[in-house]
Amino acid sequence: xxxxxxxxxxxxxxxxxxxxxxxxxxxxxxxxxxxxxxxxxxxxxxxxxxxxxxxxxxxxxxxxxxxxxxxxxxxxxxxxxxxxxxxxxxxxxxxxxxxxxxxxxxxxxxxxxxxxxxxxxxxxxxxxxxxxxxxxxxxxxxxxxxxxxxxxxxxxxxxxxxxxxxxxxxxxxxxxxxxxxxxxxxxxxxxxxxxxxxxxxxxxxxxxxxxxxxxxxxxxxxxxxxxxxxxxxxxxxxxxxxxxxxxxxxxxxxxxxxxxxxxxxxxxxxxxxxxxxxxxxxxxxxxxxxxxxxxxxxxxxxxxxxxxxxxxxxxxxxxxxxxxxxxxxxxxxxxxxxxxxxxxxxxxxxxxxxxxxxxxxxxxxxxxxxxxxxxxxxxxxxxxxxxx
Amino acid sequence: xxxxxxxxxxxxxxxxxxxxxxxxxxxxxxxxxxxxxxxxxxxxxxxxxxxxxxxxxxxxxxxxxxxxxxxxxxxxxxxxxxxxxxxxxxxxxxxxxxxxxxxxxxxxxxxxxxxxxxxxxxxxxxxxxxxxxxxxxxxxxxxxxxxxxxxxxxxxxxxxxxxxxxxxxxxxxxxxxxxxxxxxxxxxxxxxxxxxxxxxxxxxxxxxxxxxxxxxxxxxxxxxxxxxxxxxxxxxxxxxxxxxxxxxxxxxxxxxxxxxxxxxxxxxxxxxxxxxxxxxxxxxxxxxxxxxxxxxxxxxxxxxxxxxxxxxxxxxxxxxxxxxxxxxxxxxxxxxxxxxxxxxxxxxxxxxxxxxxxxxxxxxxxxxxxxxxxxxxxxxxx
Numbered sequence: 001x002x003x004x005x006x007x008x009x010x011x012x013x014x015x016x017x018x019x020x021x022x023x024x025x026x027x028x029x030x031x032x033x034x035x036x037x038x039x040x041x042x043x044x045x046x047x048x049x050x051x052x053x054x055x056x057x058x059x060x061x062x063x064x065x066x067x068x069x070x071x072x073x074x075x076x077x078x079x080x081x082x083x084x085x086x087x088x089x090x091x092x093x094x095x096x097x098x099x100x101x102x103x104x105x106x107x108x109x110x111x112x113x114x115x116x117x118x119x120x121x122x123x124x125x126x127x128x129x130x131x132x133x134x135x136x137x138x139x140x141x142x143x144x145x146x147x148x149x150x151x152x153x154x155x156x157x158x159x160x161x162x163x164x165x166x167x168x169x170x171x172x173x174x175x176x177x178x179x180x181x182x183x184x185x186x187x188x189x190x191x192x193x194x195x196x197x198x199x200x201x202x203x204x205x206x207x208x209x210x211x212x213x214x215x216x217x218x219x220x221x222x223x224x225x226x227x228x229x230x231x232x233x234x235x236x237x238x239x240x241x242x243x244x245x246x247x248x249x250x251x252x253x254x255x256x257x258x259x260x261x262x263x264x265x266x267x268x269x270x271x272x273x274x275x276x277x278x279x280x281x282x283x284x285x286x287x288x289x290x291x292x293x294x295x296x297x298x299x300x301x302x303x304x305x306x307x308x309x310x311x312x313x314x315x316x317x318x319x320x321x322x323x324x325x326x327x328x329x330x331x332x333x334x335x336x337x338x339x340x341x342x343x344x345x346x347x348x349x350x351x352x353x354x355x356x357x358x359x360x361x362x363x364x365x366x367x368x369x370x371x372x373x374x375x376x377x378x379x380x381x382x383x384x385x386x387x388x
Numbered sequence: 389x390x391x392x393x394x395x396x397x398x399x400x401x402x403x404x405x406x407x408x409x410x411x412x413x414x415x416x417x418x419x420x421x422x423x424x425x426x427x428x429x430x431x432x433x434x435x436x437x438x439x440x441x442x443x444x445x446x447x448x449x450x451x452x453x454x455x456x457x458x459x460x461x462x463x464x465x466x467x468x469x470x471x472x473x474x475x476x477x478x479x480x481x482x483x484x485x486x487x488x489x490x491x492x493x494x495x496x497x498x499x500x501x502x503x504x505x506x507x508x509x510x511x512x513x514x515x516x517x518x519x520x521x522x523x524x525x526x527x528x529x530x531x532x533x534x535x536x537x538x539x540x541x542x543x544x545x546x547x548x549x550x551x552x553x554x555x556x557x558x559x560x561x562x563x564x565x566x567x568x569x570x571x572x573x574x575x576x577x578x579x580x581x582x583x584x585x586x587x588x589x590x591x592x593x594x595x596x597x598x599x600x601x602x603x604x605x606x607x608x609x610x611x612x613x614x615x616x617x618x619x620x621x622x623x624x625x626x627x628x629x630x631x632x633x634x635x636x637x638x639x640x641x642x643x644x645x646x647x648x649x650x651x652x653x654x655x656x657x658x659x660x661x662x663x664x665x666x667x668x669x670x671x672x673x674x675x676x677x678x679x680x681x682x683x684x685x686x687x688x689x690x691x692x693x694x695x696x697x698x699x700x701x702x703x704x705x706x707x708x709x710x711x712x713x714x715x716x717x718x719x720x721x722x723x724x725x726x727x728x729x730x731x732x733x734x735x736x737x738x739x740x741x742x743x744x745x746x747x748x749x750x751x752x753x754x755x756x757x758x759x760x761x762x763x764x765x766x767x768x769x770x
Contacts, residue, residue: 264764264765264766265770267766268765268766268768268769268770269770273766273767274766276758279757279758279761279766280754280757280758280761282761282764282766283708283757283758283760283761283764284708284757286705286760286764287685287704287705287708287709287757287760288709290685290688290701290702290705291681291684291685291688291705291709294684294685294687294688295680295681295684298683298684298687301392302392310676310680311680311683311684313676314676314677314680314681317673317677318677318680318681368670370673371669371670371673371674372666372669372670372673374673374676374677375669375670375672375673376669378673378676379649379669379672379673379676380649380653381649381652381653381663381664381669381672382661382663382664384666
């Protein structure tokens with residue numbers, strides 16, 4: 001599990017560059033891990049990453065990446081988190097839209113969109129969920145009808161991360177009138193800067209707004225911005241879900257590591273580290289995080305050798321549950337101090353983490369949906385009956 | 389980062405899996421349990437002698453295969469899945485690790501080849517009747533009397549001692565406590581003054597014995613390494629053993645999941661397979677999460693043993709997680725089988741009992757979590 005000398009050089013190069021930027025021009029946003037503060041500075045950061053070739057390291061160099069191996073991608077993700085670099089506001093483009101285009105896009109689409117994502121010039125958002133299409137994603141009702149070389153889109157999306165600031169949105173919409181379920185859907189790339197698009201932020205239980213509702217009212221998309229064939233949107237959308245558990249999971253784990261380390265420090269400072277029950281729970285959190293890392297390494301090792309990986313199905317349920325438990329442990333360790341904020345909307349980072357963790361078991365497939373997926377796809381049990 | 393199995397490792401796993409599927413069925417296990425011998429001699433011979441896996445972790449210089457802990461973990465996952473009723477873990481892990489860790493060069497040369505070729509079956513005696521984890525729980529006494537070493541007292545919960553040829557015994561010096569004053573001894577089962585009796589055990593697939601020592605004479609070359617100085621090395625031996633027991637537990641938990649999935653696909657109630665009920669599906673999904681995490685934890689521990697990085701933490705992490713996972717999966721196996729799962733005839737209780745016996749053995753989950761708590765620095769001054 002040690003780095004090869006080559007990988008060690010790569011790690012050192014990444015670490016030195018990150019430190020030079022984050023101790024220097026980007027000092028002010030170091031350690032920011034929400035997606036709402038100092039957005040203009042965050043854009044600068046995305047562009048700085050892009051200019052230095054550190055934005056999308058695993059992508060082909062032709063599109064602004066550096067053809068990094070999976071091992072190198074893991075190393076960069078680790079160094080990124082270790083350096084306490086700010087959370088990526090470009091993550092939807094970098095982790096979801098980009099990989100989808102790499103897998104399903106035409107050469108022209110790749111050329112048109114990928115360099116802007118890698119350069120940090122275009123921020124993306126994801127147009128999947130709707131008021132009546134949450135867990136039942138295939139119940140999408142947003143419609144797109146073709147009019148010459150354009151599609152005209154009407155409908156509403158919800159829980160759209162980065163919707164407020166995004167330049168582009170990938171929209172799952174119904175192109176075949178009268179179709180139901182996962183048939184007749186298409187995957188369209190839509191420019192957010194146009195009169196037919198309205199964005200309304202949603203205030204969440206943390207007091208912040210990271211999600212939005214997005215309304216399409218005669219919004220336009222070009223036919224050349226359809227990914228996959230018309231009516232083939234479900235396949236593209238499902239392919240994308242696979243990208244949600246790639247290398248980025250290891251970056252996420254480094255974030256978890258930072259949170260757990262902060263919690264351990266707090267427990268030592270306030271004396272809770274001597275409480276035998278708290279010790280057991282802190283140890284369980286530590287053990288759970290170590291295992292999460294090895295789950296991910298098994299997943300990536302198998303991905304690299306092209307094998308199906310059953311543990312991949314369990315990944316989301318595992319980490320969301322771990323993180324929710326960590327949130328509860330935070331409150332038990334911190335005690336009443338966790339309940340006092342700077343303002344009624346701004347609480348200590350660990351308190352915010354506790355509140356945010358209640359979303360983890362809901363988005364990208366609730367824990368209940370995850371259990372269905374594991375049962376049906378990994379264990380081969382009968383599928384759920386659908387309503388009439 | 390190199391976490392994919394090698395071709396050799398896949399070959400080891402596949403060979404053991406194929407052999408045990410053929411040779412270690414539940415019917416055969418049942419008849420072994422009901423017979424008096426208390427072990428499956430033929431299965432032992434196949435696994436240890438014919439396939440040579442008793443010597444899997446013995447270096448080639450001492451007649452073994454020279455494999456690593458990851459290789460062993462793959463074998464143990466399969467023996468655990470079949471509750472293979474032979475002193476395999478006891479010999480190939482406890483015996484080998486104890487001699488490798490504590491023995492002198494001469495002792496390794498004289499003892500390891502017999503373990504490696506399967507001609508010597510070994511086990512390790514650790515704790516007294518209260519069953520506290522070693523080193524605190526070591527209660528057999530070793531003292532020098534007129535220039536000669538004498539062993540007295542007792543050791544309990546010693547698996548497969550009734551068939552072991554070589555008994556490795558942890559003993560402590562009078563008035564010593566904790567890791568101080570610990571010696572590790574290698575005694576033949578027929579040593580004068582040493583008595584082995586089987587204890588009526590909850591888990592019939594891993595028979596436990598009580599050893600009593602009536603001032604047993606111990607020759608200097610029967611003391612592994614230096615007398616009264618084995619405490620630190622014992623900690624590492626037991627951590628390694630606990631980390632590898634986690635692989636055996638993973639195998640048992642995985643077997644519980646697989647057989648329960650199979651049953652839920654057959655059993656019909658209310659006119660449908662019970663596997664179609666979401667309450668059943670979700671429980672099986674949770675079992676799978678536990679099993680896959682257990683597999684990661686056990687491989688993590690094995691890799692840590694092989695590379696000697698984070699060994700203590702990795703092994704404690706694996707032992708606590710895999711104990712919990714096995715207990716959960718074995719318990720839910722009974723639950724999801726319903727009434728039939730509560731019967732003596734069904735295999736569910738054998739796995740359930742093994743889950744609880746192996747959880748209590750070599751340090752229970754709370755014990756290992758407390759060690760992780762110490763290792764993660766909770767006692768450091770902030």
